[in-house]
């Protein structure tokens with residue numbers, strides 16, 4: 001039962017994290033399309049989506065760790081699990097960097113804006129790859 005609830009929370013967090021990452025790509029494209037006038041309206045949306053993503057990633061790591069403890073244990077997991085962990089670590093670093101770049105871009109730094117867009121694209125690639133390695137390991 002506890003395991004099922006943790007797995008449920010793992011999946012809900014995945015949905016929230018995906019909504020944040022892909023949602024922010026849509027908001028970023030709208031900011032680029034609509035220009036300066038839209039920034040005061042859209043930047044708070046991007047910031048809120050970013051915060052949602054941080055909570056989701058923290059929950060994924062916490063519930064994931066608990067699922068390992070309750071399930072196979074750290075010595076019972078296979079190679080795909082460790083590939084998944086390397087991708088999760090890359091995603092975590094990228095989330096820190098994209099948050100910093102987005103903050104600088106909001107202050108008018110164009111180079112930081114380009115960096116944020118690139119990191120956002122990387123995150124949109126990392127999430128499906130993490131899901132793929134999870135399915136290879138546990139599916």
Ligand code: HEM
Pocket residue numbers: 007010014017057060061062063064065066067068071088091127130131134135136138139
């Ligand atoms: C962005 C981060 C993560 C994503 C997108 C993600 C995604 C997933 C998905 C889609 C599954 C289901 C796989 C299947 O049943 O076929 C899964 C299961 C699992 N994940 Fe994650 N995960 C993430 C982070 C983590 C972390 C950090 C850990 C461990 C520290 C972890 C541990 C597990 C475990 C143990 C399962 C199997 C649960 C079970 O069926 O008993 N995950 N994850």
